[in-house]
Amino acid sequence: MDFTIPFSTAAEAVGAEVIRCKNREQAIAYLLDQLKGSVLCPDFASGKRIGLVEKLLQAGVKPICSDFRMQAASAAAGITGANFGIANTGTIVLESSDEATRLASTLPEQHFILLDPAKIVSDGIAAVPHLRDLHQRDARNYIAYITGPSRTADIERVLTIGVHGPKRLHILLVSGISSDFMEN
Amino acid sequence: MDKNRSQKYKARIDQALATPKLQQALHQFGDAYLLSREKAFIGHDFEALRSQIAEMKDDVREQLDHYLDEFCRNATAAGATIYHAATAEEANDYIASLAVAKGAKLAVKSKSMASEETHLNVALEKAGIQALETDLGEWIIQLAGQRPSHMVMPAIHMFKEEVAELFSKETGRQEPAEIQHLVEVARQQLRQGYLDADIGITGANIAVAETGGIALVTNEGNARLTSTLPKTHVVLVGIDKLVPTLEDAARIVQILPKNATGQLLTSYVTWIRGAVPCGETSKDLHIVLLDNGRRKLAASPDCRDALRCIKCGACANVCPVYQTVGGHVFGHIYIGAIGIILTAFYNGLDQAAELVRACIGCRACVAVCPSKIDLESIILSLREQVGDEEGIGLGKSLVFRKVMRNRKLFHSLIRAASILQKPVSRGERTIRHLPLFFSSLTEWRTLPTVAEKALRDQFDDLAQPLENPRYKVAFYGGCANDFIYPELGVDLVTVMNKLNVLVRYPKEQNCCGVPALYSGDKETAVAMAKQNIDALLKDDPDFVLTTCPTCTMALQRDFVEHLADDPAWAERAKRLAAITVDAAGFIVNQLQGADAFKELPGSEKVTYHDSCHLKRGAGVWREPRALIEAAGDELIEMAHADRCCGFGGSYSFTSHPDISKNILNDKIKDIEKSNADCVAMDCPGCLMQIRGGLEKQNLPTRALHTIELLAQKLRR
Known part of the structure; x- marks a missing residue:
């Protein structure tokens, strides 16, 4: 079943920016247009598949691909893939046991995510078998459900975006970049 | 005491x-919460979801050691170190010793109620380690030297001006009281903390036995940083957070944000199992499983x-x-x-x-x-x-044990009160002022007097000319009906006779025992339950009718619970519970009798106040509305119709009259805003409170029991 529309609606409702890309080139073009300053680019399967790092380099953007701990605090953005999405809440599931993935998705003010729309399940309960598969594959896990940008309502209950985590969350839906829920 | x-x-x-701003903030939040919560649960069956959670949690309680073992085995296999803390002190000692052993200077924390429970920050400071709260609300109250006033929104009691003042002290600049700006200040100020800290301390919303992992349900992203950047991660988690499987965890994740803040899901749900990579090595992960009661x-x-x-x-x-x-x-x-x-x-x-x-x-x-x-x-x-x-206080104890259990003495004293009150009542049905130290009780509501003639003393004179009644019912009046509003009992007879139902009033009935029970004297409540079961079942009535929902709850629920283990009484208590029904519910559900009130003369705007124990106890709220509409009145819903009126029996007289007064004022405002001519309800306690409040404020809105409303129409 195609969950692109409910996923997009739910993600946008919580402040994520969803970009439905026609092809890989459009995704790269969007990134190049948006990226300002240094960008953390951890190693991830769907990124490799579209030659992300090379394309950024060709366009004159120098992605940070190593030494993440030293660089993360000053980076302007991070790019990661996604293991899969959850439609009814607009959630991205990102296996981020790899520390670079974690740093790229927590510290910078902007987080760009590449998600293949074929990898979206209906709801949190339908996500469990995949969550279990990830637990069975790896002995240790750090798996993040990300739903919109960082938010708080701790001062006078007024919803405010971007307190400790990313202030902007861009979800780029790109078909044909991954069909495997076990990779991102 | x-x-x-x-x-x-x-x-x-x-x-x-004395802080009306606080009340305003909490009221506004309460209103907004209900709306977003309702929206969040659209398409979900809340009753089914919560039954699943309850069942799962009960299973964990019953097999706690089994699931704990499973959790510990899996967590340890994934490289975590487990510590079982029987008390708060043990938990604090373990964490503080660990920090000292690591030569730690700074610990960053994400929000953890368990750490509030153990006063972990104090223990860390004593050991020479600075604890820095990173959740915005927790940081605010840490700077203010306070404790959380809400589990999810710790600083809900504070205002942006106070926050600006606290932050200004911290930054040494004058920070403007603008929320977006203050949030940015927190981001900048706390960022270095994550990078410098030696230890990150989090709680856990869930501990999953199946995996040996935990889940953190958060919005700000601070728990992700706290659990990522420092080399050591300490999880302090109560053993009540354990669930068997990932499916169970997913169900909690599904319901928790919706019910907490009306969010479909929080920004982050983070599943962490074991010693994940951290820099060049692995994280040192310690999980402290807290019992502490x-x-x-x-x-x-x-x-x-x-x-x-x-x-x-x-x-x-x-x-x-x-x-x-x-x-x-x-x-x-x-x-x-x-x-x-x-x-x-x-x-x-x-x-x-x-x-x-x-x-x-x-x-x-x-x-x-x-x-x-x-x-x-x-x-x-x-x-x-x-x-x-x-002890419950000598006065109360004397009243409950010596007086109320002795029905004849109790009732004679009430009758005596109807004479003794004359100097203050001046023969009126309500008391507007009480002298001396009782005066505060009538500052904000008038109080009804004890009726000159109790219902029990006039009931036998009521003519009930029914040749072939459809049902014979026993009326359980309760104290308010019997001695304060006997006219309501008379009205019930009028309404029931119209529906061809004969009403009896068993004289040996006594108070339902709730006042004693609510004051902490269960023994008296049990004694009164037995008296009432005897009295009400005596003539084998078809039904037992009530007009007071608190009494209804006593007869339907409390008596059964009190006597469940008493073989001589358990069955009879159940029998009474099975035939007890409130008057409005009886008319609509048992008699299908709402139509009997159609085409009666007169129509006014009526708003309805749901009594707590009727709606949320007996589950009756549609029925009185159906009756009001059948009787040709225009039903106007007030805001917060099912919010308590603040009566609560002795709550409003002795234990918390000031809180009661404030809750009543909220209700009066909602009634006023509805522009209704009349507010109907199905509880003599609510009636006493709301009528008293309306009278004291000289408002023209009439307060009536639904049965009174119907009887008045029938008499017109």
Whole structure:
């Protein structure tokens, strides 16, 4: 079943920016247009598949691909893939046991995510078998459900975006970049 | 009772009541919460979801050691170090020693109520380690030197100006009181903390036995940084957070944010298992499993359901007492209804002794609890324990044990009161002023007098010319109907006769026992249950009718519970429960009789107030509305129709009259805004409160019991 529309609606409702890309080139073009300053680019399967790092380099953007701990605090953005999405809440599931993935998705003010729309399940309960598969594959896990940008309502209950985590969350839906829920 | 403790508690109430801004904030939040919560649950069956949570949590309680073993085995296999802390001290000592051993100077923390419970920050400071709270709300109250006033929104009691002042001190600049700016200040100020800290401390919303991992449900992203950047991660988690499988965890994740803040899902749910990579090495992960009273709670048959709690805070969000005084009064470390219970077990019954009386018993919390905890019943049983341990006060004890159990004495004294009150009532039906130290009781509502002739003393004179009645019912009047509003009993006969139902009034009936029970004297309540069962079943009535929902709950629920283990009484209590029904419900459901009131003359605008125990106890709220509309009146819904009116029996007279007054004022405002000519309700207690409030404020709106409304129409 195609969950692109409910996923997009739910993600946008919580402040994520969803970009439905026609092809890989459009995704790269969007990134190049948006990226300002240094960008953390951890190693991830769907990124490799579209030659992300090379394309950024060709366009004159120098992605940070190593030494993440030293660089993360000053980076302007991070790019990661996604293991899969959850439609009814607009959630991205990102296996981020790899520390670079974690740093790229927590510290910078902007987080760009590449998600293949074929990898979206209906709801949190339908996500469990995949969550279990990830637990069975790896002995240790750090798996993040990300739903919109960082938010708080701790001062006078007024919803405010971007307190400790990313202030902007861009979800780029790109078909044909991954069909495997076990990779991102 | 501890006088010093009581005085301090009363001072806290006074202080909270003198802060109208706090009340305004909590009321606004309560309103917004209900709307977003309703929206969040669209397409979900809340009852089904919460039944699943309750069942799963009960299973964990029953097999706690089994699931704990499974959790520990899996966590250890993934490289975590487990520590079992029996007490708060043990937990603190372990964490502080670990920090010292690592030469730590700074620990960053994400929000953890368990660490509030153990006062971990104090223990760390003593060991020379700075603890830095990174959740925005927690940081604010840490800077203010306070404790959280809400489990999910710790600084809900504070305003942006106060926050700006605190932040200005921290930055040394004058920070403007703009929320977006203040949030940015927190981001900048706390960022370096994550990078510098030697240890990150988090709680856990869930611990999953199947994986040995934990889940953190958060919005800000600070828990992700806290659990990622420092080399050591300490998880402090109560053993009540354990669930068997990932499916169970997913169900909690599904219901928790919806019920906590009306969010479909929080920004982040983070599943962490084991010693994940950290820099060049692996994380040093320590999981401290905290008991600190949880096993004791599990062993208490009356209270153990409280262990189902998933800490959403909804019981506070909807609580009229919380909305009036806030979490610094209505709570200790954990706040709201669940806070009262957890305080009793985690911090000692003494710490909860005042709080168990602060619950008004409206059951608003029970209706929204995502784990189906009957919070009110548990609080009542704790009140009983406090009553047993500390006594309920000599005056009350004397009244309940010596007077109320002796029906004849009790009723003679009430009759005597109807004569003694004459100097203040001046022969009127309401008292507008009371002299001397009673005066505060009539400052904000008039009080009804004790009727000159009780219902029981005039009932036999009522003619009931029915040749072939459809049913013979016994009327259980309760004290208010019998002695204060006997006319309501007469009205019931008028209405029932119209429907060809014959009403009897068994004279040996006594008070339902709820006042004694709510004051912590269960023994008296049990004695009265037996008296009433005898009296009401005597002539084998088809039904027993009530006009007071608190009495209804006593007959339908409490008597059965009191006598469940008494073979001589259990069956009879069940029989009485089965045939007890409130008058409005009886007319609509048993008699299908609403049409009998059609085409009666006169129509006015009527708004309806749901009595707590009728709607959330007996489940009756459609029926009276159906009757009002059938009778040709225009039904106008007021805002917060099912919010408590603040009566609560002795709550409004002796234990918490000031809180009661505030809750009543909220209700009066809602009634006024509805522009109705009349407010109808189905409870003599609510009637006393609302009628008294309307009269005192000289408002023209009439307050009537639905049965009175129908009878008045029939007589026109």
